[in-house]
Amino acid sequence: MRPRDRATGGGVTRVVGRVIGKQPIGTAFVTPYVVFLAAVFAYPLGFAVYMSFHDYFFAAPGAIVDRPWVGFANYATVLSDPAVRRSFANVGIFLLINVPLTVVLSLLLAWSLNAAIRWRGFFRVSYYVPYVTASVAVVGVWLFLFNSDGLVNSVLGPLAPDPSWLVNSKLAMPTVAIYVTWKQLGFFILLYLAALQNVSKDLYEAASMDGAGRWKSFRNVTVPGVRPATTLVVLLATVTGANLFTEPYLLTGGGGPDGASASPVLIMYQRGIEQGNPDVGSAIGVLLVIGVLILALVQRRLLDRES
Amino acid sequence: MKRKVTSVLLALGLAGTAAACGGGGGGSSDAAAQAKGPITVWYSNNAEEVAWAKQMVASWNSAHADQKVTGQEIPTGKSSEEVIGAAITAGNAPCLIFNTSPASVSQFQKQGGLVALDSFSDGKSYIEERSGKVAQQYKSTDGKYYQLPWKANPVMIFYNKKAFAKAGIDTAKPPLSTYDEFLATSKKVVAAGGAKFAIYPAPSNEFFQSWFDFYPLFAAETGGKQLIADGKSQFASEEGKKVAAFWRTLYADKLASQEKYNGDSFVDGKAAMAIVGPWAIATYKGKVEWGAVPVPTSAGKPAAETYTFSDAKNVAMYSACKNRGTAWDVLKFATSKEQDGKFLQATGQMPLRDGVSTAYPEYFAKNPDYKGFADQAARTVEVPNVPNSITIWQTFRDAWSKSVIFGQQDPGAALDGAVQKVDQLASGS
Numbered sequence: 196m197r198p199r200d201r202a203t204g205g206g207v208t209r210v211v212g213r214v215i216g217k218q219p220i221g222t223a224f225v226t227p228y229v230v231f232l233a234a235v236f237a238y239p240l241g242f243a244v245y246m247s248f249h250d251y252f253f254a255a256p257g258a259i260v261d262r263p264w265v266g267f268a269n270y271a272t273v274l275s276d277p278a279v280r281r282s283f284a285n286v287g288i289f290l291l292i293n294v295p296l297t298v299v300l301s302l303l304l305a306w307s308l309n310a311a312i313r314w315r316g317f318f319r320v321s322y323y324v325p326y327v328t329a330s331v332a333v334v335g336v337w338l339f340l341f342n343s344d345g346l347v348n349s350v351l352g353p354l355a356p357d358p359s360w361l362v363n364s365k366l367a368m369p370t371v372a373i374y375v376t377w378k379q380l381g382f383f384i385l386l387y388l389a390a391l392q393n394v395s396k397d398l399y400e401a402a403s404m405d406g407a408g409r410w411k412s413f414r415n416v417t418v419p420g421v422r423p424a425t426t427l428v429v430l431l432a433t434v435t436g437a438n439l440f441t442e443p444y445l446l447t448g449g450g451g452p453d454g455a456s457a458s459p460v461l462i463m464y465q466r467g468i469e470q471g472n473p474d475v476g477s478a479i480g481v482l483l484v485i486g487v488l489i490l491a492l493v494q495r496r497l498l499d500r501e502s
Numbered sequence: 503m504k505r506k507v508t509s510v511l512l513a514l515g516l517a518g519t520a521a522a523c524g525g526g527g528g529g530s531s532d533a534a535a536q537a538k539g540p541i542t543v544w545y546s547n548n549a550e551e552v553a554w555a556k557q558m559v560a561s562w563n564s565a566h567a568d569q570k571v572t573g574q575e576i577p578t579g580k581s582s583e584e585v586i587g588a589a590i591t592a593g594n595a596p597c598l599i600f601n602t603s604p605a606s607v608s609q610f611q612k613q614g615g616l617v618a619l620d621s622f623s624d625g626k627s628y629i630e631e632r633s634g635k636v637a638q639q640y641k642s643t644d645g646k647y648y649q650l651p652w653k654a655n656p657v658m659i660f661y662n663k664k665a666f667a668k669a670g671i672d673t674a675k676p677p678l679s680t681y682d683e684f685l686a687t688s689k690k691v692v693a694a695g696g697a698k699f700a701i702y703p704a705p706s707n708e709f710f711q712s713w714f715d716f717y718p719l720f721a722a723e724t725g726g727k728q729l730i731a732d733g734k735s736q737f738a739s740e741e742g743k744k745v746a747a748f749w750r751t752l753y754a755d756k757l758a759s760q761e762k763y764n765g766d767s768f769v770d771g772k773a774a775m776a777i778v779g780p781w782a783i784a785t786y787k788g789k790v791e792w793g794a795v796p797v798p799t800s801a802g803k804p805a806a807e808t809y810t811f812s813d814a815k816n817v818a819m820y821s822a823c824k825n826r827g828t829a830w831d832v833l834k835f836a837t838s839k840e841q842d843g844k845f846l847q848a849t850g851q852m853p854l855r856d857g858v859s860t861a862y863p864e865y866f867a868k869n870p871d872y873k874g875f876a877d878q879a880a881r882t883v884e885v886p887n888v889p890n891s892i893t894i895w896q897t898f899r900d901a902w903s904k905s906v907i908f909g910q911q912d913p914g915a916a917l918d919g920a921v922q923k924v925d926q927l928a929s930g931s
Contacts, residue, residue, distance in 0.1 A: 255821050256593035258614025278900065335764065343761055344698075362705075362760045364908070448706025448762035453904040457707075468584055469709065470893040471609040 240484075247477035269478040279479060281454050282462045283486070285368050289458070290436045290490075292372035297432045298425060301380055305387030306417055319388075323381035330378070334445040337374050361447050364455040371442050371456050378442075379435070383428050390424030391417070426498045430491055437487045440464065459483045535621055539825040540570040541832065542596035546582075546815070547575040550784060554848040555600065558836050569828040576601055583892075590615030590820065597823035598833055600652065602816045604640060605710065605885045605892055607649050610818070612889070616648040617819040622830045632837060634856030639728070639884040640816065648818060650833060651854040653845065655779025655813040656878035657718040659798070663791045665696030665774040678795050680802040681748045688757040691774045700757040702773035705907050709896040713885070714777055716902060718797045718811040719745045721883035726809040729898070730886040735924045737898065738917040744800045746913035750906045760907055779813045780850050780875040794874055805877070812882035814854060852879040890927040897923050 215222045245251075247269050254260045273279050308319050325333055340346050343359035356363055360370045394417060402412040418425075439458040443451060450457035459479055467476020545555035552575060559573040576599065579585035583606045589595035590613050602610075610616050619625040626647060630637045633651045640651045663673040669691040677683040688700030703715040716737075717729065723741040730736060752758040759767075768776035769789050776782065777797065786792055796808040817837070823829050835841065842853035843862050850872055852858050859866060859876035866873045885891060897920055905916030 253587065253591040253613060255590050255595075255614040258821070260614065338764060343759075358760060358908075361762075362908070364910070448704070448708070450707045452760070452908045453910055454707070454900065465709075465896060468587075469581075470890070470896060471587065471612070472893070 243477040243480055246474050247481050249474060251474040251477070252471055253473060265474075269474045270482070272475055273478045273482065278454055278457065279459070279462055282457045282459045283482075285454075285456060286437060286439060286458050288368045289372045289375075289439060290433060292369055293376050293436050294429060294432045296373070296376045297379065297383055298428055300376065301383035301428065302387050302418075302421065302425070304380065305384045305391060306413060308384065309388060309391045319384075322384050325378045326381035330441045330445060333378060334442070337446065341370060358452070361456075362452050364452045367447055367451040367456040368443075371439075371446055374446065375436070375439070375442055379432070383432070386424050386428055387421055390421040394420035422498070426495065429494050429498065433490055433494065434487055437483060437490075534824060534826045535830070536827045537825045538569055538827045540572065541598070541823065541825050541829050542572045542574070543598040543600065543832065544574060544576045544596045545600040547578075548781075550849040551600075554845050557844065558841055561841075562832055562835055566828075569825070569831075571828075571832055586610065586615075587613070590822070593822050595820035595822045597825065597829035598817055598819055598836075600815075600817050600836070602649055602818040604649060604814055604816055604887065605895065607640075607642065607816075607818065607887060608889050608891045610820075611642060611648050615821055617821055617823065617826060618646040618648055619650060619819065619830075619833075620646045622826075625830070628834060632856065633854045636812075636854060636856070636880075636882065636884075640887060642887050643889065649816040650818070650837060651814060652816045652837060653814060653849075653851045654854050654879050654882050655781045655851055656875055656882050657714065657777055657779050657811045657813055658794045658796055658875065658878060659701075660768065660776040660778060660782070660786070660790075660792045660794050662697065662768065662771070662774050663793055665691055665771070668696045669694035673793060676793070676795065678798055681744075681798055681800050683802070684798045685748075685751060685755075685757070688752065688774075689755070692757060697771055697774035699759050699767070699773045701752065701775040701777060702759055702763060702767035703777055704762065705753075705758075705760050705903075706762050707899055707903050709892050709899050712895060712899050712902055713811050713813060715749055716742075716745055716898075716906075717883070717885075718777060719748065719799070721809040721811055722797045722799045722803065724809075725807070726881065726883055728883055728886045730888055730894070730924070730928050733888070733925070733928050735921045735928070737924075738914075738921045741800075742917055743914045746902070746906050746917060748798075748800070750909065750913050753907055754909060780852065780872060783850050783871065794871075796874075796878065805874070807881075808878075809881045809883055810878060812854075812879075812884050814882070814884060816854075852876055854879070886928075888928045889930040894924050894927050897927065 248264060248266065249262045250265050250268075251262050252260070304322060308315060308322070312318075338345070338361075341360040342348075343355075343362070345359075348355035348359060356366055360366050398416045398420070399412055402416050407415065438460055440460040443449075443456040443458055443461055447456040450461060460483070463476045463479045463483075466479065467473045543555075543559070545551055555573055559571050562571050574596075576582050577585050577589075579588075582601050583603055586595065586599060586602070586606070587609070590610060595615060607616070619629065622628075629640075629647050629650055633640075637647075637651055640647060640649055642648050659678055661673075661676055661678070666673050666676055666687075671677070671687055671690060677687050691697060692700050704711050720729070720737065720742055721727065723745055724736070724739070727736050727741075736742065749758070753760060759772075763772060766785065767773040768778075768782075769786060783792075796803075796805045797810050799808065817833055819826065819829050819833065837853070837855075839855070839861065842855050842858075843865070845851070845853055846858075846862055846865055850869075852875055855861060858879055859873065866876060885895070888894065901916040901920040902913075905911040905913040911919075
């Protein structure tokens with residue numbers, strides 16, 4: 196082989212080496228998932244961005260339709276729509292309630308369920324059951340609880356809100372947020388339970404020797420010990436919360452009192468699918484992605500700085 | 503993280519993927535209009551309609567072995583309109599769908615998904631002869647028929663005779679003709695414990711819910727006007743505002759509920775009245791002793807002059823259809839006088855056929871309960887066949903929900919506020 200060929204051969208080898216990395220078997224295992232991601236997430240995301248910049252609507256194959264470039268017109272439509280603006284505000288309220296509540300409750304419950312208590316297995320399963328039960332089924336229970344003549348109002352008697360929870364423009368979204376927190380708690384408890392196994396027992400013993408009680412050792416050992424899990428819980432709760440659709444759709448009949456519980460994804464569905472304007476729906480989706488990414492980055496920075 | 507974030511657009515992406523998967527050709531042609539051969543049809547999934555459709559398909563197939571019809575229930579989805587929209591986009595819609603919502607026709611047409619039935623030599627004449635004057639409401643803005651008016655469920659007021667009797671209200675001729683009578687009767691029946699609510703139309707925000715509270719009463723009050731006429735909104739008129747004020751009173755006085763009910767409030771005894779069409783009769787059988795009267799008007803009108811919403815479902819031919827000649831023949835066969843009679847027999851729903859009450863005297867003699875609905879079928883108002891129809895209804899619903907149901911704005915002002923946007927949408931922009 197001539198030197199040039201060797202050099203070329205070497206170049207190819209280097210490129211191939213860079214692609215497959217130092218762990219070719221690992222790369223082989225990962226490749227199908229990467230292809231799956233590209234086909235099911237990356238391509239649709241790119242297509243959604245494309246749609247949002249065109250006057251786009253779904254058409255029959257072969258139908259001659261005009262889909263001109265419209266620049267930011269769909270974004271202007273979206274941003275000038277009070278229903279869309281309100282939906283973003285609603286999801287903001289939802290996240291403000293849901294995310295902190297999820298972190299606090301799931302950590303406290305995981306900590307409790309990690310202790311040697313009676314019926315521990317039963318409680319762990321109990322908290323996990325709502326998470327794996329379809330929303331459609333669980334919603335019926337919550338309607339039974341929170342309807343105007345439901346159990347909660349019966350207990351509250353004259354203290355019951357009027358209008359009732361789900362038809363009260365101030366309480367509808369908080370009620371949905373509490374429902375979602377309760378429903379997803381099992382999953383986040385599981386994450387914290389896993390994280391708690393990695394907190395060294397020595398640290399608890401040292402804290403105990405220094406005279407720390409249960410609360411102090413929780414604050415100074417447990418909370419810092421599970422910080423990586425907290426970061427994950429915050430991010431996941433934010434992303435899934437931003438995707439809110441099923442709960443307001445089922446609990447409050449398509450957006451509740453005057454759109455008080457309409458979420459961006461619900462509006463996206465209305466505009467994009469029901470009303471046949473996927474270009475507008477895509478614009479909402481793109482704005483939502485940008486918003487969630489910014490929020491996630493800010494959270495990440497804050498949590499990393501704390502740790 | 504990125505994987506999670508991109509899931510936000512999964513639904514859109516899948517729709518986009520569907521759009522990218524298209525192939526084949528739409529639009530009508532003379533060759534396709536003549537073509538004969540096997541076809542597929544979809545029909546609704548309620549038991550009565552399934553039974554009718556199965557016998558119709560079997561009857562056709564027994565006489566046309568070379569043009570076999572394959573029938574199936576419309577695939578399940580959030581709504582049949584979404585399923586049909588997706589099928590149009592994917593290019594796999596069947597030839598005929600016996601469950602096409604008139605409100606969606608303008609959208610399906612825009613998608614290039616429908617065949618103009620006027621493209622058949624006897625298309626226009628067949629539709630107009632079968633349905634009479636009513637057919638005009640189903641023309642598209644280009645003057646063509648993209649749907650065959652098939653069946654109506656004229657919306658009327660059902661009342662629970664037991665609940666009314668408990669309140670000492672005449673169950674043969676209850677005072678429900680004027681708004682004042684209706685409100686007085688409502689108060690009486692609730693006060694007497696006949697039911698928790700007088701009437702319980704769905705208070706949820708879906709675009710179509712106004713077809714079962716505002717629209718029937720608006721049709722009656724205006725003597726048969728549609729929501730939009732000549733491209734202009736009609737709902738903010740004096741009549742429209744009277745209807746809105748009437749419903750506002752019902753909600754404000756807690757005679758109607760602001761809360762969504764999971765189930766049938768009329769069957770469950772939660773409401774003393776229901777505002778619905780004859781399709782519901784089958785579900786009331788053995789559960790509620792009911793009577794039915796026309797919807798109320800502000801001053802009261804005789805039944806013979808009262809209009810209502812049709813709640814029609816029609817048949818459309820889809821552009822993915824290759825053997826359109828057969829499809830057209832099947833469509834005429836399925837809507838013939840004989841098949842319409844069988845449909846009426848099986849479902850109790852009214853074929854959109856001129857003079858339906860006189861066309862089947864034996865049926866109405868045996869089923870006098872349905873006679874009122876047959877008479878009412880001659881005076882029905884359809885949703886306007888205009889561009890952006892569903893967006894228009896959603897815009898209206900948002901205004902209605904905010905003002906009439908939840909009382910956060912003056913109803914008249916809310917209707918006025920929706921006019922400009924609706925007019926703009928109706929103009930196609």
